[in-house]
Amino acid sequence: MRLDFVRIFVDSTTDLFQEVVGPVATVNSLSVKASPVAGRDVLTIIGLVGESEGRVIFDMDLFTAVQLAGCMLGEPSPGMTPLVRSSIAELASMAIGQAISKINDNGIQLSMSPPIVITGTNLVSYDKCFETLVAPITTAYGEVRMNITIQDLN
Amino acid sequence: MQRLEERSNGSDVPLTCLIVDDSAFARLHLKRLIDSIENVLASEAANGNEAITEYRRLKPDFVLMDIIMPGLEGVETVKRICQSDPGARVIMVSSLSHRDKVAEAMAAGAKYFIPKPVTTVELRKAIDSVLGSAKN
Numbered sequence: 001m002r003l004d005f006v007r008i009f010v011d012s013t014t015d016l017f018q019e020v021v022g023p024v025a026t027v028n029s030l031s032v033k034a035s036p037v038a039g040r041d042v043l044t045i046i047g048l049v050g051e052s053e054g055r056v057i058f059d060m061d062l063f064t065a066v067q068l069a070g071c072m073l074g075e076p077s078p079g080m081t082p083l084v085r086s087s088i089a090e091l092a093s094m095a096i097g098q099a100i101s102k103i104n105d106n107g108i109q110l111s112m113s114p115p116i117v118i119t120g121t122n123l124v125s126y127d128k129c130f131e132t133l134v135a136p137i138t139t140a141y142g143e144v145r146m147n148i149t150i151q152d153l154n
Numbered sequence: 155m156q157r158l159e160e161r162s163n164g165s166d167v168p169l170t171c172l173i174v175d176d177s178a179f180a181r182l183h184l185k186r187l188i189d190s191i192e193n194v195l196a197s198e199a200a201n202g203n204e205a206i207t208e209y210r211r212l213k214p215d216f217v218l219m220d221i222i223m224p225g226l227e228g229v230e231t232v233k234r235i236c237q238s239d240p241g242a243r244v245i246m247v248s249s250l251s252h253r254d255k256v257a258e259a260m261a262a263g264a265k266y267f268i269p270k271p272v273t274t275v276e277l278r279k280a281i282d283s284v285l286g287s288a289k290n
Contacts, residue, residue: 016271020271069179072179073179073182082178083178083179086179089179090177090179090180093177093222093249094271096249097222097248097249097250097251097270098249098251101249101250101252101255104255105252105253112250114176114223114224
């Protein structure tokens with residue numbers, strides 16, 4: 001696990017959330033799990049490739065997703081519309097994009113895939129079990145859990 | 155070409171802009187920012203191939219282009235647009251702001267780079283900058 005990268009992902013996401021969906025987003029606690037903790041209604045997945053590989057999964061309730069998107073759009077949304085999905089994807093993309101730019105600035109080649117948003121109930125990741133750092137971020141609209149898995153290829 | 159401030163003092167012909175981003179939210183956000191600028195008309199494309207088709211059809215005065223897109227990604231799309239129109243004015247818009255990525259976009263033909271999230275001030279500055287560049 002590249003804990004140095006994890007810190008950059010968490011800090012960039014917190015900064016971006018504060019800028020875009022304020023008023024405050026804080027990380028209460030970080031924990032290491034054997035696999036991603038993602039059982040809420042809305043998952044946003046971004047793959048990481050390059051000198052290291054892994055993924056970031058943002059996990060949140062439907063209510064939180066709709067409210068966050070409403071804040072970004074400047075108007076309330078009736079539910080999980082395509083525009084809400086796009087807003088949530090863009091929020092994740094901006095956060096991880098900024099983190100990757102900082103990592104690239106340290107001379108590490110790392111890139112990201114376009115985000116994928118999955119919605120449903122009781123979503124569970126059956127992916128290969130990789131050590132995952134879980135960072136809950138508290139926003140004004142509810143908690144967003146970041147699941148970060150990243151390791152060097154060799 | 156006249157800059158935005160000069161245009162608002164009398165030019166009747168609107169500027170045209172093509173917004174290229176796979177994200178519907180990002181396109182809406184940029185469209186709203188563009189709409190807040192007087193006398194600029196925006197069209198949209200949701201991917202690289204659509205952007206190339208729309209660019210040929212519309213010949214916009216400038217393009218706002220995302221980098222990370224499924225399929226034909228932004229830098230390659232810029233390369234193809236600039237090959238067909240070396241005077242194309244392309245502003246890259248991305249959360250990926252690493253200098254190598256910016257340099258790659260510029261080498262492909264982009265004239266300016268704005269990091270996401272985009273503000274009106276940054277957008278106006280970028281448009282003024284590319285309008286000041288010559289179009290062949």
